[in-house]
Amino acid sequence: MRLVVALGGNALLRRGQSFSAEHLLENVKGVAAQLARVALQHELVVTHGNGPQIGLLALQNSAYKAVAPYPLDMLGAQTEGMIGYLLEQELANHLPPDRCVASLLTRVEVDPGDPAFQRPTKPIGPVYTKDEADKLAQAMHWRIAADGTGFRRVVASPRPVRVLGVNPVRWLLHRQAVVIAAGGGGIPVVRAADGKSREGVDAVIDKDLTSALLAQELDADCLLIATDVDAVYLDWGTPQERALRKARPRDLQAHLFPAGSMGPKVQAACGFALNTGKKALIGSLAQIEEMLAGTAGTEISTGGGAAQGNLKQHDPALFSKPA
Incomplete structure (x- = not known):
């Protein structure tokens, strides 16, 4: 295989x-x-x-x-x-x-022309606290986004x-x-x-x-x-x-x-x-x-059969929305 x-x-x-x-x-x-x-x-x-x-x-x-x-x-x-x-x-x-x-x-x-260049979403580097991230964003002109319980720098990620x-x-x-x-x-x-x-x-x-x-x-x-x-x-x-x-x-x-x-x-x-x-x-x-x-x-996979793990197609989407 x-x-x-x-x-x-x-x-x-x-x-x-x-x-x-x-x-x-x-x-x-x-x-x-x-x-x-x-x-x-x-x-x-x-x-x-x-x-x-x-x-x-x-x-x-x-x-x-x-x-x-x-x-x-x-x-x-x-x-x-x-x-x-x-x-x-x-x-x-x-x-x-x-x-x-x-x-x-x-x-x-x-x-x-990928719109991702205007909307950075890819996290790179360490995880920071909110205060650390705010200071770095100002000093380095970075875009910052939440990542789990912390914050990270985000950059363009074109397809x-x-x-x-x-x-x-x-x-x-x-x-x-x-x-x-x-x-x-x-x-x-x-x-x-x-x-x-x-x-x-x-x-x-x-x-x-x-x-x-x-x-x-x-x-x-x-x-x-x-x-x-x-x-x-x-x-x-x-x-x-x-x-x-x-x-x-x-x-x-x-x-x-x-x-x-x-x-x-x-x-x-x-x-x-x-x-x-x-x-x-x-x-x-x-x-x-x-x-x-x-x-x-x-x-x-695209195979037949019901999905396992209590997945229902019409369940509310409780995950965070993409940035």
């Missing part, structure tokens, strides 16, 4: 942890052991988020005043290389010596239009390589004024939407989105919260999910299921193997 597994940036660096290299490496080691076992049974493409990491780089970037800060596309490329390197090394440590692991920098085309460089991924898969690609949603580029060349743009693409597009282009059998919660929940944070085990896209589309967290994951999973007729899975990073076995997470 050909799998695309999308690792959340917050799952690789868990909430509450310091942004240290040691914590990132520790978490990558844990997930690499799981992914290596999956890779022994399946063709595997790994994507990953970069929200915490690119936010940290942006903070470090802003501290040096002698030059203008580097744009987000360049910082995204740095995170793609950094996290890709760690995943590649740790996967290789767990796989047979003759099994190749390859990390690719991946450009992803976006529409320069991916085209994943560039899919053919090298196919070539590597045909040679039994494990491929790491489209990290952080890919490096955002737009067509230049000449209509032929491309240039980078200051944005961060949602990695789940890019992962779904890549999985579709690769004719993957399953899209698995691994995050820091164990399933898709209704009534999250209330006494009535309940996990969904199986759901159809049309059921989920009757509900609103937070734009900066679960919303893009559900949107990506539904899009993949609708466009391919195949299943998508959402759940905990620690339960990747269980999700594939059908014993954990939320399965989203």
Whole structure:
């Protein structure tokens, strides 16, 4: 089976942890052991988020005043290389010596007219208190939005239009390589004024939407989105919260999910299921193997049967509306 597994940036660096290299490496080691076992049974493409990491780089970037800060596309490329390197090394440590692991920098085309450039929603960097966030917003001219019980910087997150460089991924898969690609949603580029060349743009693409597009282009059998919660929940944070085990896209589309967290994951999973007729899975990073076995997470597919988990199409949407 050909799998695309999308690792959340917050799952690789868990909430509450310091942004240290040691914590990132520790978490990558844990997930690499799981992914290596999956890779022994399946063709595997790994994507990953970069929200915490690119936010940290942006903070470090802003501290040096002698030059203008580097744009987000360049910082995204740095995170793609950094996290890709760690995943590649740790996967290789767990796989047979003759099994190749390859990390690719991946450009992803976006529409320069995407309204997301005017409505930033993608959280990056640390979680702040309200007072900290207000001070930073004023000093750094940042957009700030609520994220759970705290606040984070938000930046433009345009929809991916085209994943560039899919053919090298196919070539590597045909040679039994494990491929790491489209990290952080890919490096955002737009067509230049000449209509032929491309240039980078200051944005961060949602990695789940890019992962779904890549999985579709690769004719993957399953899209698995691994995050820091164990399933898709209704009534999250209330006494009535309940996990969904199986759901159809049309059921989920009757509900609103937070734009900066679960919303893009559900949107990506539904899009993949609708466009391919195949299943998508959402759940905990620690339960990747269980999700594939059908014993954990939320399965989203177009198959028949009632959704499990007390999901009703006409339930009131109690999730926060997208920002």
